[in-house]
Amino acid sequence: MSHRLSSGGRLINRANPVSFAFNGRTMRGFEGDTLASALLGEDQMLMGRSFKYHRPRGVVASGAEEPNALVGLGRDHSYEPNARATTTELFEGLEAETQNHWPSLEFDIGAINARLSRFLPAGFYYKMFLWPRSFWKHVYEPFIRESAGLGKPPKRRDKDHYEHFNVTTDVLVVGGGIAGLTAAMAAGEAGSQVLLVEQTAHWGGRAPVDGPQIDDMAPNAWVTQVVSALQAMPNVEMRNRCMGAGVYDHGYALLSERISDHAPDKAGPRQRLWKVRAAQIITATGAIERPLSFAGNDLPGVMLASAVRDYIVNFGVAPGKRTVVVTNNDDAYRTALTLKAAGLEVPAILDAREDATGALDEDARAAGIRVITGRGIASVIGKGRVEVVHVCAQDSDGADYEAIEADCVAMSGGWSPVVHLWSHAGGKLTWDEADAHFRPDPDRAPKGASGEVFVRTAGTASGALTTEDALVDANRTGQAAAMALGHKARGPAPRAEPESRQVTAPIWLMPENAPYEKRAKSWLDFQNDVKVSDVELAAQEGYESVEHTKRYTTLGMATDQGKLSNINGLAVLAKSLGVAIPDVGTTTFRPPYTPVPLGAISGEAQGALFQPIRKTPIHDWHEANGAHFEPVGQWRRPYAFPKSGESVEDAVAREVTTTRQSVGLLDASTLGKLIVKGPDAGRFLDMLYTNMMSTLKVGKCRYGLMCSENGFLIDDGVVARIDEHTWLCHTTSGGADSIHGAMEEWLQTEWWDWKVYVANVTEQFAQIGVVGPKAREVLDAVSASFDLSKDGLPFMGWVEGSLGGIPARVFRISFSGELSYEIAVPANHGRAFWDMMLEAGNPHGITPYGTEALHIMRAEKGFIMIGDETDGTVIPQDLGLNWAISKKKDDYLGKRAQMRSHMTDPLRWKLVGLETLDGSVLPDGAYAVDEGDTVNGQRNTQGRVTSSYHSPTLGRGIAMGLVERGPDRMGEVVNFPALDGSPQEARIVSPVFYDPDGEKQNV
Amino acid sequence: MLILSCPYCGVACDETELQPGGEAHLTRFGPDASDADFEGYLFRRKNPRGVHFERWRHAYGCGKWFHAARHTVTLEVFGTYPAQVTEPPPDILDAIAAKVPGWEPSS
């Protein structure tokens, strides 16, 4: 059984016990524990259930590669699913729940799947649910949804917040083991600016556990010394609890820093996502030990040999009392020696190699441990945990075996460099026969913008598996990175004693000739429940590509991302296909290395900061006066101003009626305002607009249309000529930035010899509409430096001066059909001017109105709205706007496109007014049906509704729509069926419903 | 995440400071153009596996449009240059020729 040792544990503080809850049970650990080490200390070996068969699973690893011990952390507003117990630092009050079981971890009904395992082989998703079709919705999908998946997503809003941090630096070193420290020191000493990050809370990686002497010092002492030396260097920045999540193009890297995961009461963000732009990236990411494939290798108590060692040395926790060590390489002997030194039993080391002659082997024998070579495990037996190990000859079928009682198996299948970050950026791998692993191929390294190498590996991540080699490699890599930046680098690597090391035997299945029933219990991927037999089946069924096999069997999917399962799976596939492992290749490693919470990715962009909210200078007044807002792009515009107790619909009707009968006030500040100036400005605007702007007289306004080169109408607005060389172009609220961008684009990239400057002055001005028959009387109530009479400022004219003491430009234009003035004042005086108009309009009952009243009044007049009557497929000719298209101009943007046959088709849908026979309001977007069906068997259509409102002025529904040959069909009745198919008949009429002669605006 | 140097202000722009603009060096065809020329101008775009000339705008910076000569597979950037040209300048072509033996500009 797993238990806490009476002494030891370099990372824990026994003076500071910590209590936590596991599935509701209170447990104790120590400060410095991980959740996994604390659970082992409480003999809680069972930590989860597997994905497919719901098999009981214990912890396998001690770090980020852990496939089984995934838990839900916290509750309610701070719940995180799928957290690895092995990387979760323990804190007082931590709450953890196991996942993927029902009703309890110990008794799980879903485990019945395991008995059905022969019916759930590779590709079962694809095979089982194909037929009958009707079963999918009612049987298969509910079953899959219930049983699939690991953790459950949080149900409540996350109470924590997150942030980003952008860094540009010379060298990023990922990994704070001895290789990362050495590489950072080499680059730092050469003068490069270095950022060194480590995913755990501790520097030094495995070295303090594995114990090599470095520069004649114990590894701990060496690490301490180097860390303080680095901390003293002004050009080196170090962060722990900071994981290198991904490496991307041109030296971009994402790091995920955990700030208060381990200290939840700390103020500030929980996590920080670092966005690094580094000229050089060094991955000192170490290596991961591989499991061995033998029957029963997923029983709780079967662990990686290195993890067993870690729990003893780092946390003073022993996973078992009697541990069988099984290996194909020298490294696992360290575990046996560590167990022995901790006073634990090691009944045998099973070395699959025929002989064991390394230095560690001798130490083991000298320590009195029984070493049996040429042996493997036939199967591990136990109910819910390891009880007996059947030892057999590796070169056998496992029928003959010796039974050894044990409660733990420490396995080592060799070490694979962590190549994830290297591969993210396109680095290629090479197969290393001697160590039986893929390692980065330095000749095919990721290259950056300059075409030069920008990712390098250091230490065991390069495949340098001895301390001595790793340090030499890391020093060389750090120096190479610095030299790539033009720095001079020299100096020897830290020294470690040479080790004699035997090669790793390529053992991919134990025993060599294991029969099917053993292979069907030999797990390759613990998390996704993929066994040797599954990969063999995939190969047998014709899956030759490793990428296809991965998807068919789910090998290496989900959070594993090939960390534990990859090489063993490839080897089995290679053997099944009868090819060499490098010929099978590897699957693609994708970022992130371990999951990054979505909260960290969104950073500050959540809640009120999710996206910018643009506010006009009068926004605060709107808010204070009960405005019902609607988004218009990123602007918030008042939709209507309901009074206390008034419905929004009633408010809209009141706003329309008051404006039509007396006077209304509109905040039109969001309208785009672009100054276009220069000797070629007129010529330029003639290209941009479909009509003539060069002939516009100073002091006058003209309505204009803008099209894309595709001919489609993209924007409209009133243009005012300010002086000989200057025009002011109004755009739609949403179009200001894009039209400004388009103007700059044409001027910079097509007509760069034209003398035109553009300035976007949208936000310089508050623009306020005073609209209605009493508008002039309102303006007359404040002092003006100009004449606002009918003749002094006629329709489509503008004047400039001061109004009520504020500098103002007054445009006499109308989007409502009423007498109307739009007044632009400096934004910092916008609120004062608004207040002044409210006061001046008070005797007339002036009412502020919102966008809905604006829309209704324009629709009553038959004025189009970009985005309603247009949708990116509509040309001005469709809208009866031919009067605004110049016949005299040789060219304008969109002219050629509008000559295409489809654009001149007489059957195009064109703008008309629509009047329901019963006065009701047509649904916006409804289609008019026509006789017959399309080739797809759908009903033919002949038009659609583009705008539809209840008109308070006319007391009935009005609509505009595009109808095939509409203008030629005045008076005809067409049918716009409702969603339920019931007919809604409407008559085609003129789109101008109100004051067709324009008398009201011209007073 | 690409990093491109703006030839106007010299800033090493993060991709998030830029607005992409598609293929560079298109010729505009107007009202007199044939259907084929106009179609080519509006719709036909190169999508090479290799050297490509693109338009980018330093939208969150100096606001200028520039061109980048870039390798679409390796992401190597051969150079950036102002947009007021109808074809890549000689120094850019030389830089490409030096890095990509045998490459010739396609029409």
Added chain:
Amino acid sequence: MSDPVTALDGQSITGQITIADAGPTGMVTLRANFASATVMTGLVDVGLVVPDANQIASGDGTTTLWMSPDEVMILCDYDDAEAQAQSLGDALASAHALAINVSDARCVFRLTGQGGAIRDVLAKLSPADLRPSALPVGMVRRTRLAQVPVAFWFSSDTDATLICFRSVGGYVFDLLSKVSEPGSAVGYFG
């Protein structure tokens, strides 16, 4: 005339750094070909020094920001901006140029903080290279802050100015306040 009211209306807040409304500020956009002799002669007449690329030039009560190869922005007293735009327009009347008062179109923030705190706060929101070697005192950087365009520059290690469009002044204030909250120190820039 009424007093000008900025979008920030005098707000300030202190966390890792102090973020404050700099108040109404005169701003004039000038677009012209600074390689033209006519333009430069005109500018000499009004005493305007055009800064080098990405640089700031300080004059008599004014600060001139390089915005792009054919654009500078002149910062001055709010009440002087209209006259400033007028006099630039007059001086460049014979050239092709655009000078316009845009004092109300933007918000101006004053950022103060010790050590590298201002750079730490900005780095949470902007992809710009904020190393003092890349953005020394006297240089202006136009970039993005989270989702909106901004420009900022340092007048000393502990004092910076940031400008953004007026409509998003509240968003930028809230952003800066959020990432400057107590407990969020990064300590990267010192």
